[in-house]
Amino acid sequence: MQSQVTSEKINPQETQIGLLLSVDYDGKQKKAILKFLSSDGNSIIVIPDPYEHKPYCLSNLTKDELLKINELTSLPSFDHIEEVEKFDPLSQRPVKMSKIVVQDPLGISGKPSGTVKSVLKEVWEADIPYVLNYIYDLNLRPGHYYELNLTNNTFKPIPLSISQELEARLKQMSLSSHLIDSALVRDWAYYLEQPIPEIKRASLDIEVYSKDPNVLPNAETPEDKIISAAFVDSSGKKIILLLKRDNFSEVSFDKFDATVEFFDDEKQLLIRIFQVINSYPMIVTYNGDSFDLPYIKNRAKLLGIPDEEIPIKIGKTQDTADLRYGVHIDLYRFFLNRSIQIYAFSGAYKEATLDAVSNSLLGKGKVVVEKPIGELSYDALATYCMNDAEITMELTTFNDSLVIKLMLLLMRISRAPIEEIARHAVSSWIRSLFLALHRERNMLIPNNEDILKVKGETVTRATIKGKKYQGAIVLSPKPGAHFNVVVMDFASLYPSVIARFNLSYETVRCPHEECKSNKVADLPHWICTKVKGITSSAIGALRDLRVALYVPLSKDKSLPPKERKRYEVTQRALKVFLNASYGVMGAESFQFYTPAVAESVTALGRKILTSVIEEAQRRNLEVIYGDTDSVFLKNPKKEDIDALTNFAFSRFGIQLNFDKKYKYTVFSKRKKNYFGVTEDGIVDIKGLIGKKSSTPDYVKDLFFEVLKILSQVNNEREFDEATKNIEALLKKQVELLKKRQVPLEKLAFNIMMSKDIEDYKKTLPQHIKAAIMASKNGHMPKAGEVISYVKIKGKTGVKPTYLAKPEEVDVEKYLEILKTTFEQILEPLGLELLEEKKSSNLLDFM
């Protein structure tokens, strides 16, 4: 099902095909600059805006009224005013607005004075970054192909085509399933299908002279020399630049697989860095936004290199570094993104450091250096610097350039340029997509306050103190072992609810009197019956694309593995948006924040789940557990399962599926805590202590061994046999612990320090106590770092693992941890291995 780019006959002299990667703003030319990737993927084609597009915002005052405001017309940036008509989704009426056009984006907003926003009380669409405005106004599609005319600097989108097979699938989709918005589905499918090019790129890493390994160089105070820079490109070419220093003797680099260049002078080294940077359409770094690129730039300024010769542009307000010629991707920011971490990489890495991410995704990490950077030999320095550049590049090339593919797909879904994807979180991607749809439909984009004025209040109360509204239902599980348990669940329940029930900021509590009887579950909110909500359509279309097209394609065994893989990535990119689509509605910082929508979603979710449970009980089925969108049924018949599916679909229009069957499950009385063994012996563990990342390996390893024994059990009687094996296993390991033969690393708790030490003001948790000890002993932990510590006897109770000694270990404490860990699974089984004496001296069976 190979899709292709088509175009009319092209004269290579005048026109080229380019993929739109980024839109930048040039303050000197006062216009948008478009950056296209050439069709061979090797270079950037820069085209300045040919349409004289100018920044603007909207006002509800008339042109005449505005022209009388002297403060406005005398703004240095003021240009002119146009009258426009928009459709206001909140009032559901056309509105006349005035478009205030200025010369410079800084004339709109972002400063306390001298802007349109600072002069007028109320303006609209003033806080959209100019380059995004430009993209939406010209209906540009970042990540797509354009035919570029280099003689007159114009461009036009290339007509899209897809394979007949996919076209047939789309047709079939719109016929057979109840698509929310088939035009949107079709539009997205076409764009998502276009081929993804290979982008030539190079990674860059620099090292800065330092004597003290505890003092990290700072880009703001670039006092020390840049002593090396390494580049690795996507074709495998490697260059290492080294600064010659006194007292260092040159060594042979014959066996090094990189080009080694020595420089007598740092300035020459920097100029060479710029040369290499300028020869690639994309430069990839790890933390280059806040360190490498600003450090290089500031160092170059310090050494007197004129600004126009430095190809790096530092963001004024944010921590960003862009390039004059190509695009810069800071992978640190991308991997730090929670949606990417959790949904795209299924939580494979925990910390976003280069070492942690590359260890998890590539199976290799940073080179360990024993000495301060400044004291490394040329050889050792080159090896260290080059290794970082290598793994940085590999993070973009591994798995068939997964990361780059993912970024381009996210661009296509969100209509945002690549920097927006690399630097911002999912809420800003969703915002971008909504903004683009509003512009496309000539709708006035509401300010956050406009929505809140009409639908700000919530009517439900959260269970958790400090939360804004009520969430999902979690059933209390029936404790014990249950055989033949079937799990049924709703495929993306919340996005489906948003789509099916037309939940959108403008449709909930709409202005029509006639709609007020169309109530949401048992809430006083009502939903519009006259118009289709814009965010509901968008989320519905994304859901339909994923559920009805890309998930099936990714599992279609008749397709070549490479195509399936591509569909798998597309499916995952869509999932990132869907998973956040409900959450953003309940997030105050989101432009389209609508608490009434968010609580309507959860209310409907509760109602739907409750109805399914009631229906199951009517059918005399035993419901063992359920959480948000799932029900666990004990030994149901095939017809029961089908009946529940039919019930859910006919009553709510939402798909309830068979998810999986467990040979048996074990629940304690705790919610969100259980394990289940599937028929092929795979153990699913949810929430149990023994699975938590912070639990010491000693406990975790033992826990997994115990579960391995339990996974062999087929019926009640076989538990006895398993018990004996478990008993023997525990006995052996407890003895090792008592004899202090368990290595300290295995006893270490690993807990993330979510903020810097000085920000723990209310309490001092144990991992922070350990972090403080470490900070006084050579290592200064930073926010986001995982602290490794062991529990020891004595007043403080903890010590960083690397400072502790085996004889200090608080054995009793670890025995207690073992006890609580195994209690979670053995108690509901009625197994009392760990019968306790008064003294809590533990493990009677020894």
Added chain:
DNA sequence: GCGGACTGCTTACCT
């Protein structure tokens, strides 16, 4: 002054 009951903080998890 001490200890148990309680609340709050922090982290990691589930959906």
Added chain:
DNA sequence: ACAGGTAAGCAGTCCGCG
């Protein structure tokens, strides 16, 4: 700066106790 719900361990506080 996507949401709320749950479990666990510990820190810190309050209250009763001749």
